[in-house]
Amino acid sequence: MSETDFFLYVDALKWYKQIFDRRQVSPLKGKKWLLIFTVSAAVVLSACTKERVPEKGSESPAENKPEAVEKPSYPFPLTGLLSEEKPNHRAIAVMINNHPKARPQSGLQKADVVIEALAEGGITRFLAVFQSEFPERIGPVRSARDYYIRLAKGFDGLFVFHGWSPEAKKLIESQYIDSLNGLFYDGTLFQRVAFRQAPHNSYISYKNILKGAEKAGCDLDTPPAPYRFLSGGETVEGEDVRSVAVSYSTDDFLVRYEYDPAAEKYKRYSGGAQTVDYDTGDPVLLDNVLIVEMDHAPLNDGSGRIAIDLESGGRGYLLQKGKMRKIRWENVNGRIVPYDGTEQARLVPGKTWINIVPAPMENVLSVPAQ
Incomplete structure (x- = not known):
């Protein structure tokens, strides 16, 4: 009873x-x-x-199970991929060395966006922008140029670099952007690796970026403005193109993209070798490749440095899902954005590589790759 x-x-x-x-x-x-x-x-x-007292078997199994609660999902602003948590992290933009003696680099496969542009002497460097995921180690880190700083500002990123040109120094010292400079943290936040020689051996860990940001009082909780992305039902338009080559100067800086239909991604090659991560061997795999032409002009400073016009807009190509189409690029709040007519072109959710090339692009672009 x-x-x-x-x-x-x-x-x-x-x-x-x-x-x-x-x-x-x-x-x-x-x-x-x-x-x-x-x-x-x-x-x-x-x-x-x-x-x-209920009879045995009177309750259905569904009545005994708790109702499934659908977890919310939030898109990362630079990739459009979904996260279970709000992606409230500031972008971190790192200057990466692309000299042949600096390859393969560390961390590029985790970057949401990489922008490749000429520095001087026909050599390119990368601005790698991280927001959705972060590698353990990033590098080699190299010196800044003023146009890379302006591109980093377009993502409202914390700018990480090691050294500067005179123009970049003026911009940094004007407090134009939050930054960490390896010149002041060499051997502390920035570490020199034994397997490479200077100036190709400066690396920084993600942990040390966080330490440096905290020490400098930099906010790391404000995410960048989002790109626009294709939804699941939208298709990609354009001409069927499986490979494209961009020749910046010598064969060491001949870039080739090849579309892999099985993976539905682009593989990147530089100097004839596939771009992979030094630490893990993981390849760089891309969902969007944006090639844009800009006016380049020498500074005549005796060092071969150049100025690049980031403001005027111009022609370009967008590669997605094995298709290629003409676009125009515009500078939207400091960021290079592709346009189809008057509408901002939508990106495929995933990772993006942007190649800035001298105008006219016909001098450097080969379709298909040769």
């Missing part, structure tokens, strides 16, 4: 006693009444108990 049934039974006995007292029933009749009441109460309580 449950606790509830017991109290019901006690209440019933009290009720019977009140009736017995009022009627002044004789002891003999009282015993008879008590017997009748006891049997009746037992039957009633038994019935109540049966009603409260």
Whole structure:
């Protein structure tokens, strides 16, 4: 008998006693009444108990299982890929060395966006922008140029570099952008590796970037503005093109992209070798390749440095899903953005590589790759 049934039974006995007292029933009749009441109460309580105990198998398995709660998903602003948590992390933009003696680099495969442009002497460097994921180690880190700084500002990123040109120095010292300079943290936040020689051996870990940002009082909680991305039902338009080559100068800086239909991604090659991560061997795999032409002009500073026009907009090509189409690029709040007519072109969710090439692009672009 449950606790509830017991109290019901006690209440019933009290009720019977009140009736017995009022009627002044004789002891003999009282015993008879008590017997009748006891049997009746037992039957009633038994019935109540049966009603409260469910029969075996009466409940369906679905009733016993808790309802599934659908987890919310949030798109990363630079890749469009989904996360279970709000991606409230500031972008980190790192200057990466691309000299043949600096290859293969560390961390490029985790960058959301990489921008490749000429520095001087026909050599390119990378601005690698991280927001959705971060490698353990990044490098080799190299010196800044003013146009890379302006491109990093377009992502409102924390700019990480090691050294600067005179133009870049002026921009950094004007507090144009939050930054970490390896010149001031060489051997502390930035480490020199033994397997490479200077100036191709400066590396920084993600942990040390966080330490440096905290020391400098830099905000790391504000994500960049998002790109626009294709939805699941939208298709990519353009001409079928499986390979494209960009020749910046010598064969060491001949870049080739090859589309892999099985992976639905682009593989990148530089100087004839596939671009992979030094530490893991993982290849750089891309979902969008954007090639844009810009006017380049010498600074005549005796060092071969150049100026690149990031503002005027111009022609370009966008490669997605094995297709290639003409676009125009515009500078939107410091960021290079592709346009189809008057509408911003939508990117395939995933990683993007942007090649800035001297105008006219026909001098450096080969379709298909040669």
